[in-house]
Amino acid sequence: MDPSDELLVLVETTRQFANEELLPAIREAEQARGPGVGARAAFEQIGLSRLELPESLDGAGLGAVARVLVNEELAAADPGAAWALDPLGGAFPVLAALGDAALERFGLPRLDASQGRVALAWAPECALTIEGERVDGSVAYVPCEAPDLLALLAPDSVMLVADGITAEPVRGAGLRAAGGSQLRLEGASVAARVKGSAAAKAVARVRLQTAALLLGVMRHACEFSRAYALEREAFGKPIAHHQALAFLITDMQMALDGARLLVHEAAWRLDAGLSCVGEAASAFAQCIEAQRLIGPSGVQILGGHGFMADYPMEKAMREARALALLVGGFDAAVECAGQELTRTETPLGLELAS
């Protein structure tokens, strides 16, 4: 279950980048609605934008496991910035499912320019009318500044909309470093679409990369609040040594560790070509459950300080909540995993990894 040496190097490099370029500037990035120029340049320079792109297209050709490991590291510093730094806005799985032509037309130019304005949205949750190739309606929120390309996801189809998009900036509850927009689509047209298992797999991949961002935010909340609880004293001892808080910190860590294993296993299954749609949905759902505990608890451990913007716990709570509502959030993930469950006689019958 340990990452390979190659992946460990990738993790270490990403962690260093996140700690040096993102972490010191989290409030500035929120304010600026995007990471700084230096962070963008460094991100591009270490090749993180082309992680999953096939080697034939000058990418690293890595898979879902690499993606989830990288995303956790980035989000442990700043999930909004992590989202914004990706020139494809997390839409690589959609472009890959649509095929080489879509990837070359919509993906490569953005990657070559190291900048993209691609938004992802969960179609069933949007007020959209899709008739044939025409799309009208609105999308309440996307974590993207003024997108010019929209990837719409649904349980059994993914599609790209490349025109007819009007974006209005919104403040965003979380992920402010990614920017944020409300979209109107008038006479927009579907530029590419794919249905069936390829679409389901793309959705699984997007769920996993989002789940990994949640892991990063939760890890940060666990580590920061734990360190605080060891320094802060009340009633003559560190607050971490009061059993009520010691157990809360323990429960937070256990929730994180369990959720992480589900994400890693689902990502490994995806890379190994095993069934992964239900597993990815389950992993995302479990991350969402975990953040319900960890996000608010991180604030709680810091007490009044947790509520103030001087400390990053309020941000972690907001970020986690926002991430957990993307890609259809908990209900869509549970619905997907539940549907997969009904097709199986013995869902955990130690066929694991067969």
Added chain:
Amino acid sequence: MDFSIDPESRRRLEEARAWGREAMRPAGIEADRMGAPLPVDHAYFKRFVERGGGRTRWAGPDGKAERGPRASVVTTLLLSEELAYWDRGITVADPGPGLPEASVLGLGTEEQKERFLGPFLDLDRPRWACFAMTEPGAGSDAAAIQTQARRDGDGWILNGAKCFIGGASRADWILVQATVDPTKGRGGQRSFFVEQGTPGLGDFKIEKKMGLKAYESTSFRLEDCRVPAENLLGGEPRHEQKAGFKRAMATFNAGRPVIAANAVGIGRAALDEALAFAREHELLGRDRIRDRLEAMTRKLRMARLLCLRAGQLADAERPNVVEASTSKAMAATVGMEAATLGMELIGLVGVRGDHLIEKLYRDVKAMDIVEGTGQIQRMIVARSLVQLPR
């Protein structure tokens, strides 16, 4: 990163599955209906021994006894889950040198291995051995045991009471934990082989239990029970080594993940039964029910992965104290939740008292108690995470 199961483990799992389906579950249900452990002469035990079970891992006095390669901790966990899926009580009832075997192999003298493990090399009949730590006043706090060992010439005199000891009345010998100095906590404790029939060993009482009825949980007393000096595990000169061994063992733990895997197995059985019931009664179309089954599946999968992670670290002889306790704390809770969901799904059918889920509901509770309660596990994790004082 690799989550796959190797072919040999898979083969052993298939074997375990076949045995579990054919023999273990019927035997477990029989004991449950009977409300008592299976008797020592039950045909199940005979078959268990005939198919090669119940033997020691000791290679014999000349080191030549045929033993297959020792299973990795991960494989052991996978098997533990699978066997508990069919009947956890029966896995404990199975004959063999059981819990104390690892201590004897790790700490015992060559003479002790021959004397106490030797009879388990080629079994003439089902044989049992057991380990006795728990007392009426000392459960999770093992340092607080009160059973006294007093030196008496060339032997030791034991006095005290033990409880909840698996298989004590049928064991050939019991490895009894006693203290030579209660003020020294664990440091004052020693282990003694007490053979069945030793004068002073008696008052066996097989407890009535809520679940896991297939194996006996027994209380007994030691009253001026005299054992020879050579029954002290490892002998006096080896106590320094014993301390070293225990220190090494403290950094990685394989016992707690086994119980965790048991809890996952019981929970998985409850899930499969609940799913079958839901299918039969066309309940899977109801979102509320499907969502609850999904949550259970997800959490059991997570608990399994936590067990395997702890096992993988143990196999690599890397510290796994946090992971082992996490797996135990999480899996026991999840197993209980799965059985609870099963009961709620089958409703009054469960209350009737003859459905497998009802048995699983009673059985699984013990998984949050044995090998350290969930609260103890959290204390262990908290000691690592925040240096929670003892």
